Amino acid sequence: MAVLVIAEHDNQRFKPGVTNTIAAAVKMGGDVTVLIAGHQCGAAANVAAKVDGVKRVLLCDAPHYVGAPAENLAALVVSMAPQYTHIVAPASGFGKNFMPRVAALLDVQQVSDISAVESPDTFVRPIYAGNALQTVQSSDKIKIVTVRATAFDPAGDAATPAPIENLAPVAGTGLTQFLGQELSKSERPELTAARIIVSGGRGMGSSENFKILEALADKLGAAVGASRAAVDSGFVPNDYQVGQTGKIVAPELYIAVGISGAIQHLAGMKDSKVIVAINKDAEAPIFSVASYWLVEDLFKAVPELTAKL
Amino acid sequence: MKVLVTVKRVIDPYVKVRVKSDGTGVETANVKMTINPFCEIAVEQAVRMKEAGTVTEIVAVSIGVQQCQETLRTAMAMGADRGILVETAADMQPLAIAKLLKAIVEKEQPKLVIVGKQAIDDDSNQTGQMLAALLNWPQSAFTSKIEVNGDAADVTREIDGGLEKLAIKLPAVVTTDLRLNEPRYVTLPNIMKAKKKPLEVLKPEALGVDVTPRLKTLSVTEPPKRSSGVKVADVAELIAKLKNEARVI
Ligand SMILES: Cc1cc2nc3c(=O)[nH]c(=O)nc-3n(C[C@H](O)[C@H](O)[C@H](O)COP(=O)(O)OP(=O)(O)OC[C@H]3O[C@@H](n4cnc5c(N)ncnc54)[C@H](O)[C@@H]3O)c2cc1C
Ligand SMILES: Nc1ncnc2c1ncn2[C@@H]1O[C@H](COP(=O)(O)O)[C@@H](O)[C@H]1O
Numbered sequence: 001m002a003v004l005v006i007a008e009h010d011n012q013r014f015k016p017g018v019t020n021t022i023a024a025a026v027k028m029g030g031d032v033t034v035l036i037a038g039h040q041c042g043a044a045a046n047v048a049a050k051v052d053g054v055k056r057v058l059l060c061d062a063p064h065y066v067g068a069p070a071e072n073l074a075a076l077v078v079s080m081a082p083q084y085t086h087i088v089a090p091a092s093g094f095g096k097n098f099m100p101r102v103a104a105l106l107d108v109q110q111v112s113d114i115s116a117v118e119s120p121d122t123f124v125r126p127i128y129a130g131n132a133l134q135t136v137q138s139s140d141k142i143k144i145v146t147v148r149a150t151a152f153d154p155a156g157d158a159a160t161p162a163p164i165e166n167l168a169p170v171a172g173t174g175l176t177q178f179l180g181q182e183l184s185k186s187e188r189p190e191l192t193a194a195r196i197i198v199s200g201g202r203g204m205g206s207s208e209n210f211k212i213l214e215a216l217a218d219k220l221g222a223a224v225g226a227s228r229a230a231v232d233s234g235f236v237p238n239d240y241q242v243g244q245t246g247k248i249v250a251p252e253l254y255i256a257v258g259i260s261g262a263i264q265h266l267a268g269m270k271d272s273k274v275i276v277a278i279n280k281d282a283e284a285p286i287f288s289v290a291s292y293w294l295v296e297d298l299f300k301a302v303p304e305l306t307a308k309l
Numbered sequence: 310m311k312v313l314v315t316v317k318r319v320i321d322p323y324v325k326v327r328v329k330s331d332g333t334g335v336e337t338a339n340v341k342m343t344i345n346p347f348c349e350i351a352v353e354q355a356v357r358m359k360e361a362g363t364v365t366e367i368v369a370v371s372i373g374v375q376q377c378q379e380t381l382r383t384a385m386a387m388g389a390d391r392g393i394l395v396e397t398a399a400d401m402q403p404l405a406i407a408k409l410l411k412a413i414v415e416k417e418q419p420k421l422v423i424v425g426k427q428a429i430d431d432d433s434n435q436t437g438q439m440l441a442a443l444l445n446w447p448q449s450a451f452t453s454k455i456e457v458n459g460d461a462a463d464v465t466r467e468i469d470g471g472l473e474k475l476a477i478k479l480p481a482v483v484t485t486d487l488r489l490n491e492p493r494y495v496t497l498p499n500i501m502k503a504k505k506k507p508l509e510v511l512k513p514e515a516l517g518v519d520v521t522p523r524l525k526t527l528s529v530t531e532p533p534k535r536s537s538g539v540k541v542a543d544v545a546e547l548i549a550k551l552k553n554e555a556r557v558i
Binding site: 015067069070071074092093094096097098099100101102103104105107108109110111112113122126127128129130131132133134135136137138139140173175176177178179180181182183184190192196220228231232237238239244245247252253263264270273274275276287288289290291292293294295296301304305308309 | 407433437451477487530531532535537544551557
């Protein structure tokens with residue numbers, strides 16, 4: 001067996017979840033090769049070489065991989081596919097974008113967002129916003145799998161670095177043209193990598209009011225997240241959204257403030273180790289998953305919490 | 310230009326989903342069904358583009374049981390011009406769906422296909438990207454803005470760190486994110502009008518596509534329950550618990 005992991009990186013470092021994806025790949029069995037595709041991303045290949053379980057790193061450097069366009073990345077991965085039994089990527093925005101394209105071109109039914117590896121061909125995945133867990137067995141020759149990073153512990157450091165080989169790029173498809181990205185800037189940790197997350201919902205009332213959450217986050221060294229209602233109301237940018245259709249997180253501590261606890265929100269955070277809920281409604285469903293819950297007005301509780309920490 | 314939109318019939322997002330005791334799936338008998346929310350956004354987008362004069366015809370497609378006709382009627386009440394149902398009671402996985410959609414695209418020749426980013430039942434998030442690959446068309450997944458200019462479109466996509474802008478050639482497949490638009494409510498007169506719009510029913514065999522499932526479901530189980538937590542009286546007690554009991558701060 002031979003497993004290919006496609007790593008998401010920013011040229012220098014891995015994005016959150018890649019080492020967890022490598023750990024899942026190791027569980028599938030066989031040798032793990034990591035592909036680093038991008039432009040001027042040699043440093044990321046050095047990072048990949050030092051991850052435990054990685055046998056070989058392939059570095060493919062060309063301008064048409066900037067922004068990881070699905071069409072070009074899929075063409076590259078498809079050209080490599082005959083050598084592998086498994087092709088694996090994180091179930092992040094990156095993996096969700098190009099992996100189904102790879103699968104369709106190889107005539108394979110992808111297994112999305114797995115939370116456990118039962119055997120080389122059998123995987124567990126959450127369905128219905130995490131309300132059920134489905135165990136599926138793939139009959140395809142190549143298994144194409146995206147991994148829910150929060151369900152796997154990250155791989156550690158390798159004793160000796162794996163060799164890095166250069167891989168010739170495959171011609172670009174020319175189907176799309178990358179115009180640019182607008183990234184939300186923040187000094188705080190990334191949501192999917194943070195040890196602590198402070199999340200606000202519609203109860204926050206305004207983008208101005210989110211400042212009291214940010215003050216708490218800064219005191220705790222935490223990332224800031226949000227419910228869909230808070231994002232849709234324009235309090236915070238869309239990439240703050242936690243949930244079924246936003247980010248899946250599982251920090252050590254998740255503090256939900258003014259969030260009712262709709263199933264679609266719980267889907268994104270209920271695997272957090274400790275959950276704190278602050279809500280003025282004693283009947284809020286969020287309390288059903290909370291380790292500790294405080295029934296209080298957030299405008300009183302949050303500043304007090306920040307002051308007393 | 311002609312637009313194709315895909316609409317899936319799913320369990321209503323606000324229904325509490327229950328796992329069947331025999332572990333074969335989830336309870337669907339007597340459960341409220343609805344149009345997948347992301348497909349509703351797809352239809353809304355097509356209708357807005359028609360209202361703006363960029364689109365001339367909207368064809369809605371659904372694959373599944375006979376009751377998907379209701380889902381198509383909803384799409385037509387929102388403004389789709391006609392519907393196509395590929396009727397089947399079989400388990401259809403995203404690759405099979407994408408192949409059936411490809412066959413319909415080849416017949417209908419739309420310039421744009423708008424697909425939901427994910428079906429809220431299987432949460433696969435695959436079909437649109439697969440369809441684009443099978444057609445060798447460009448894709449814009451998780452789209453929050455579309456501007457068509459002639460034979461190309463400028464799109465904005467939601468990515469993990471913010472937004473990305475692409476120029477894509479048409480024809481293309483676009484998948485919808487929540488922020489693309491807010492779907493309209495259907496009105497009674499439009500529901501009545503939708504009943505008279507054409508709805509074609511096909512069988513998968515007529516499209517000459519191999520739809521054999523590749524994944525076998527071995528079991529469906531309930532996720533582990535979280536142990537119930539405790540209510541704290543005030544902020545001081547919360548801090549004490551987090552420090553001394555949970556040891557997370
Ligand atoms: C297809 C689909 C996908 C979705 N995906 C997601 C997703 O990924 N993520 C997500 O979050 N949602 C998602 N949703 C939306 C979800 O169903 C809920 O509507 C949303 O999570 C509600 O957000 P909320 O809890 O902030 O708002 P509300 O439900 O309005 O709750 C606000 C809470 O704040 C409390 N509150 C108000 N004022 C105060 C105060 N002063 N002090 C203390 N508490 C206060 C209230 O008691 C209430 O409990 C999705 C929905 C659909 C249909
Ligand atoms: N049976 C179906 N009928 C019509 N459209 C579908 C069907 N299955 C999936 N789709 C479309 O593909 C999108 C993504 O589905 P999925 O890949 O299953 O998450 C959905 O939002 C629909 O727009």
